[in-house]
Amino acid sequence: MMAQKSIIFINPPYERIARGYEFVKHITNNSPSLGLLHLAAEVRLRGYTPSIIESDIANLSVEQVADQVIAARPAYVGITLFTVGIWSAAAIARKIKAALPHTTIIVGGPHISSMGEETITRFKEFDVAVVGEGEKILIELLDALDNQNPLSEVAGIIFRDGIFTRKTSGWPANKVLDELPFPAWDLLPGFPHAYKPAIYDFPRGPVATIAASRGCPFFCKFCDTSTFGSKVRHYSPQKVFEMMKHLHDNYGIRHIMFVDDLFLASKVRTTELCNMLLASNLKMTWTCTARVDTVKPDVLALMKKAGCWEISFGLETGSNALLKKMDKAAEVEKSEQAIKWTAAAGIRTKGLFMLGFPGEDSETIAQTKAFIRRIPMTIMNLTKFTPYPGSPIYRDIYGTNIREDHWEKMNGMNFVWSPDGISVEELDRQYQSILTAFYKRPRVGWYYTKLTIHYPNHLLRLLRFGLGFLKAKISSIASGRGGLLVKPGNAHLNDEKKPVP
Numbered sequence: 001m002m003a004q005k006s007i008i009f010i011n012p013p014y015e016r017i018a019r020g021y022e023f024v025k026h027i028t029n030n031s032p033s034l035g036l037l038h039l040a041a042e043v044r045l046r047g048y049t050p051s052i053i054e055s056d057i058a059n060l061s062v063e064q065v066a067d068q069v070i071a072a073r074p075a076y077v078g079i080t081l082f083t084v085g086i087w088s089a090a091a092i093a094r095k096i097k098a099a100l101p102h103t104t105i106i107v108g109g110p111h112i113s114s115m116g117e118e119t120i121t122r123f124k125e126f127d128v129a130v131v132g133e134g135e136k137i138l139i140e141l142l143d144a145l146d147n148q149n150p151l152s153e154v155a156g157i158i159f160r161d162g163i164f165t166r167k168t169s170g171w172p173a174n175k176v177l178d179e180l181p182f183p184a185w186d187l188l189p190g191f192p193h194a195y196k197p198a199i200y201d202f203p204r205g206p207v208a209t210i211a212a213s214r215g216c217p218f219f220c221k222f223c224d225t226s227t228f229g230s231k232v233r234h235y236s237p238q239k240v241f242e243m244m245k246h247l248h249d250n251y252g253i254r255h256i257m258f259v260d261d262l263f264l265a266s267k268v269r270t271t272e273l274c275n276m277l278l279a280s281n282l283k284m285t286w287t288c289t290a291r292v293d294t295v296k297p298d299v300l301a302l303m304k305k306a307g308c309w310e311i312s313f314g315l316e317t318g319s320n321a322l323l324k325k326m327d328k329a330a331e332v333e334k335s336e337q338a339i340k341w342t343a344a345a346g347i348r349t350k351g352l353f354m355l356g357f358p359g360e361d362s363e364t365i366a367q368t369k370a371f372i373r374r375i376p377m378t379i380m381n382l383t384k385f386t387p388y389p390g391s392p393i394y395r396d397i398y399g400t401n402i403r404e405d406h407w408e409k410m411n412g413m414n415f416v417w418s419p420d421g422i423s424v425e426e427l428d429r430q431y432q433s434i435l436t437a438f439y440k441r442p443r444v445g446w447y448y449t450k451l452t453i454h455y456p457n458h459l460l461r462l463l464r465f466g467l468g469f470l471k472a473k474i475s476s477i478a479s480g481r482g483g484l485l486v487k488p489g490n491a492h493l494n495d496e497k498k499p500v501p
Ligand code: B12
Pocket: 011, 014, 029, 030, 031, 032, 033, 034, 035, 036, 038, 039, 077, 078, 079, 080, 081, 082, 083, 084, 085, 106, 107, 108, 109, 110, 111, 114, 130, 132, 133, 134, 135, 138, 211, 222, 223, 224, 225, 227, 228, 259, 260, 261, 383, 388, 389, 390, 410, 411, 412
C-alpha cells in the first residue's frame, strides 16, 4: 500500500570535497537545504505528510537513501538538485522507481532552474521538474497529480509527454515572502546540533540559516541566479525578527547565518531589523553576505551593536581587469574600502575569492596575493572557478555542449576548465599558494589561536582536520607527488566532448 499524501524530500549525497582533500570535511559547512524546509512547511499546510533526508549530513549512501524511501513507500519523492548532485540523485531515483513504480519523483533546485528541459529529457527516472521557486508550484502540481488533472495545466513545470519533453508557462515568483510559512525545522533529523557551519564561521552554536530575501539584480558572469531571478523580494524586518525568535525560543539557536545574496540591499530594512534586535533581549549573533557597495560606516556600527559577527564579501580577485571580465560591477579599491570599514566597526570580514576565471594569468594571481596580504581580512575562502549551468559564462565556455561528465566535479573544489596559457596543474599549485599566502602569516595564526582559546568548541574539529591534512601530505610524498594533494589531470575544455545521448 502506498502511503497516501506522503512526500519524502531528499538532499542527495554528492562529492562534497575533491579527492585528496577529504580531511576538509571536518571543517566545512554542513548546512541543510533551506529550500526543502520551505517546501516541507508548505505541503504540510495543505494536508501532506512530509519528511526530509539530508543524505550527506546523515552520512547516507545512494543505496541507504533509496532503501529508506522504499521502506516508507511514499506517494511522492521530491529531490533538490544542484549540478554536482545530479548523478547520485538519478541513481537514487532509479532504485526507487524499480521498487515503487507508482511513486512520482519530482525534482527542483538550481540545476533544474537552469537546465530543466535537458535534465528531464536525459534522466527518465525523474517524472516532473519544478522550475524556480517551488512552494506554490509544488502545491498545484500535487493537486493535479492527486486528482489526475492534466499536467499541461500546471504552470512552472517540465514533464514528459510521450516522447516529447514539455515545459509549461513560467510561474510568477512569490512577491510577498511574509506569506510563506516558516521553514519546517522541526522535520530536520538531528536539528540543530547535526548542522554545523564551517569552522570559525560562527562564535557559538547551535546555528540555523535564514534567507531573508530572494533574487539579485546583478549578472556576475560566474553566478547562477536562475532560481530566484533578478527581482529582489524581502521578508519584512518584523518577520525576520520573528523567525530568529522562533529559532531561539524553540531550538536554542544562538547564531543565524543569513544566506541571501544581498542581505544589505536595503539600508532601511537593515536598520529596522537591527533596531528590533537591539530593543529585544535576544542575544543572538549573526552573519550575512553583502556586496562591497552596500556597506557604510553608520550601518556597520549599528549592525555590530545588533549582533553582526561577520560579513562575507564576494571579492573574487585582486585584479580590476578580471573583475571587469566577470561583470562584477565592483573595483578592488571599493572592496578594500569596504573591508577596512567593516573591520573598523569590529565585524569580522570574510573574503570569498575565486581562482581560474577566464583571463586569469600569473599577473592577476600576483595581484590577488598582494591584495589579500594588504587588506584587514579575517578569513578567506577560495573556490576553483566552475562554469555552473545557469551562469552567463556557461554558454561562453561550453556553447551548446553539455559536459555532463563535469557535473559530478562541480563542487567548487575541482578545476573542470582552465584559461588559455595556464594549466590545471598550475592552477592547483597556485590554489595552495594563495591560501598559504593568507593563512601562513603570523598575524592570522595569532588571531586564530586567540579565537580558539575564546571559543574552544572549534578545537575538536580543528584537530581532526589537522590530523587528516598530515596524513594526506605524508601519503602524497610517499607516492611521489611531492606533497601535492590533488592528482593532476582534471578534465579540460579541449577534452573530447561527451554529448548527451
Ligand atoms: C546556502 C547555500 C549553500 C549552503 C546550503 C546548501 C543547500 N543544500 O541548500 C552550502 C554552503 C552547504 C552550499 C554548498 C554548495 N553550494 Co550553494 N548556495 C547557497 C545559497 C547562497 C543559498 C541557498 C538557499 O538556501 N536559498 C534559499 C532556498 C529557499 O532556496 P533553494 O534551496 O534554491 O530552494 C528553492 C528552489 O530552488 C526550489 N527547489 C529546490 N529544491 C527543490 C526540490 C523540489 C522537489 C521542488 C519542487 C523545488 C525545489 O524551491 C525552493 C523553495 O522556493 C545559493 C545561492 C542562492 N541565491 O540560492 C547557493 C547555490 C545554490 N550554491 C551553489 C553551489 C555551486 C554550491 C556548491 C556545489 C559549491 C559551492 N561553491 O559551495 C556546494 C554544494 C551544494 C550542495 N549540494 O549542498 C550554486 C548552485 C549552482 C548549480 N547550478 O549547481 C548557487 C546557486 C550559488 C550560485 N549563485 O552560483 N550552498
